[in-house]
Amino acid sequence: MVVRRLFLALVLACSATTAPCLAVENYSGPLYVIVPFGDPGDTDPVLKNATKQLSVDLSNRQIRTAIASPIDAIEAVGTARQMCGSYNADGLIIPELRFEQSKERNLTGFIPVVGGVVSSSGVFDRSPIRASLRLYLVDCTGVVRWKTIATANKIHKGQNVAAGLTDIANEAMAEAVDEFATRPTLSRSR
Numbered sequence: 001m002v003v004r005r006l007f008l009a010l011v012l013a014c015s016a017t018t019a020p021c022l023a024v025e026n027y028s029g030p031l032y033v034i035v036p037f038g039d040p041g042d043t044d045p046v047l048k049n050a051t052k053q054l055s056v057d058l059s060n061r062q063i064r065t066a067i068a069s070p071i072d073a074i075e076a077v078g079t080a081r082q083m084c085g086s087y088n089a090d091g092l093i094i095p096e097l098r099f100e101q102s103k104e105r106n107l108t109g110f111i112p113v114v115g116g117v118v119s120s121s122g123v124f125d126r127s128p129i130r131a132s133l134r135l136y137l138v139d140c141t142g143v144v145r146w147k148t149i150a151t152a153n154k155i156h157k158g159q160n161v162a163a164g165l166t167d168i169a170n171e172a173m174a175e176a177v178d179e180f181a182t183r184p185t186l187s188r189s190r
Contacts, residue, residue: 030090030185031064032137033083037097040070046162050097050169057177058093065093077142084140091145093180096134097172099165101127129156131168135176137183146183150175 034055038047051067058065066087068076073094076083080092130153137146152171156164 032093033087033089034067035076035094046165061181080142092138094136098132100130126155131172133172148179
């Protein structure tokens with residue numbers, strides 16, 4: 001029984017670590033630590049998915065990344081030297097994502113308003129949403145070496161606003177990652 005448990009633990013440990021490690025080892029070049037979207041302790045699924053998607057998008061562009069434990073962005077800049085040392089990284093990628101949503105109310109029914117069309121029940125059939133992504137590259141001394149702002153807009157239809165927010169977040173991230181991949185390179189400074 002003990003041998004079976006040890007074997008299962010060994011199999012789980014190996015399978016949990018090999019896939020991510022292989023993805024990182026396939027690329028050469030600098031390693032960047034991604035500070036997760038949102039505040040530490042934030043449980044918003046849109047932000048958690050955005051952090052994972054940012055890592056995937058950068059990996060698809062053959063940029064090596066590691067996702068840090070949740071930390072406040074200002075604290076990350078202040079401890080950039082320690083974070084770079086912990087991950088043997090060349091810099092930090094600090095994203096900031098904001099959403100805007102326009103929901104004017106017009107109770108007269110079926111009258112176009114700025115932001116969409118309201119049905120007679122007062123429920124919005126369409127709602128404009130916007131994502132604004134700021135992406136910062138901070139070197140290991142805590143200095144911002146590069147930044148960009150990417151936006152995405154959409155007229156969202158339906159009740160599942162989180163799906164619309166995820167769509168526009170991914171669109172803004174794709175634009176920011178393209179700009180990041182073509183930026184002037186950051187020299188290693190620790």
